Amino acid sequence: MKDSLVVQKQGLFYKPGNFYIDPLRPVPVALITHAHGDHARSGSGEYITSEKNAALLRRRVGSDAKITSYPYGEPFILNNSQISFHPAGHILGSSQIRCESNSYVTLISGDYKRQEDQTADPFETIPCDLFVTEATFGLPIYNWPTVETSTHEILKWWQQNAKDGFASILFCYALGKAQRILQMIKNHHQTGPVYVHGSIQAFNTLYQEEGFDFSFATSPLDNPKNFDYSNALILAPPSTFRSVWMKRFLPCKTAFASGWSLVRGNRRRSGYDKGLVLSDHADWKDLLRTIKETKAKKVLVTHGYEQLLSRYLKEELGIDAKPLAGYGFIPNEEE
Ligand SMILES: [Zn+2]
Ligand SMILES: [Zn+2]
Known part of the structure; x- marks a missing residue:
């Protein structure tokens, strides 16, 4: 569905599901990719996250917060959409959020990496129509050692x-x-x-x-x-x-x-x-590899070098890409 994802002052909003993703301010329903401070904030009415992130999120948002969690890969319904969490390889419990409505798949990456990390489930490639990718290290100079x-x-x-x-x-x-x-x-x-x-x-x-x-x-x-x-x-x-x-x-x-x-x-x-x-984010070549692997027809770039990466995707790879401002990112706060 076109324009199912919008940026409001509270943060990134998925219309068919009537929820926010990693919102900047308190909202009724918040889906959380992972427990870093620039993604998980207290004060929302209800939190939905991956099972492996539930305890970390509770520590971040407080003991009386309402948290519902689902195992990786298990779909559930929210309003007019089908949602599931999939490993992002960033830290323990980190997820990409797959949102499907009217057969249109939107995938929000959160923070992710492809490099080996024994404390996080490995990143899973999910085919989608629209991919929202992070770009914390979206410059060709960023090329991680093994x-x-x-x-x-x-x-x-x-x-x-x-x-x-x-x-x-x-x-x-x-x-x-x-x-x-x-x-x-x-x-x-x-x-x-x-x-x-x-x-x-x-x-x-x-x-x-x-x-x-x-x-x-x-x-x-x-x-x-x-x-x-x-x-x-x-x-x-x-x-x-x-x-x-x-x-x-x-x-x-x-x-x-x-x-x-x-x-x-x-x-x-x-x-x-x-x-x-040593980084828990994808380097330049892994960002490009991942974007290609999702086969997304449209890419929105956030969380760092969004201008540069989206221009590269458009001009060098012919992918319909543009920056997405307003999805929480405080440089250097939590990597
Ligand atoms: Zn993070
Ligand atoms: Zn982050």
Whole structure:
């Protein structure tokens, strides 16, 4: 159905289903792709999400929120539409939302990636008529190293710091990225103990309910005051960089794990000792591959480099594409 998707001041609205997707403001019915802060906000009347996202979403929007959840791939009816959630590969429970009405399929990607991540169900390719794609890293310069390369880099950096007598503090987003890293290093670390900040610990507990075991990563708060962290790896959210909390680990080396680390200017301005390239978003070639695989006749681009990517799709690939403004995105807030 043409024009079934519109942007209102509350956010992205799917008319046939009478609901919003990742709304910016409280609405009666909100369908949520995943639990990052720029997608899941409190105050809505009812939330509908994937089963694996339900606990994470509850943590984000509050214990009295009304949350209904469905397993991946299970269709349900909302007004005049059939809806289903499908893995987006971004973080635990992240979904693409498939909306069908009058045989016209609209697919909203949320945030997604194609790279291996043992903490998220792998991205599923869904054929559609209209694809709403994110473009956080929609520039040709963004080309991710392999997961093996990134894992090796983390382990090597940690080992070298330990040898030189420095604690290694790796800054990363508390939800998704931290658990992905813990899973990556889990069976490969011999250098020393692993600690996590309380905000990461809180999400780890929710991952535990889904069968992940991060019990090897404990809280530094349990240690005595002058504890020696020189062979330790500490995972912490960017908000603790240069904080009082961080002081206990001195002397230390710092790194930031993010897709943004690929650009040298970002690395220099950030103040971290090292930039580790590891992203939970599709890079340029995976964005193009995914868009082609959906066979969508129309593409709306949001969440980042929407102008550039939509122009490229139109001019180079002949795809009917245009930017879609107004679908929540706060750059750098949660990657
Ligand atoms: Zn996200
Ligand atoms: Zn996002």
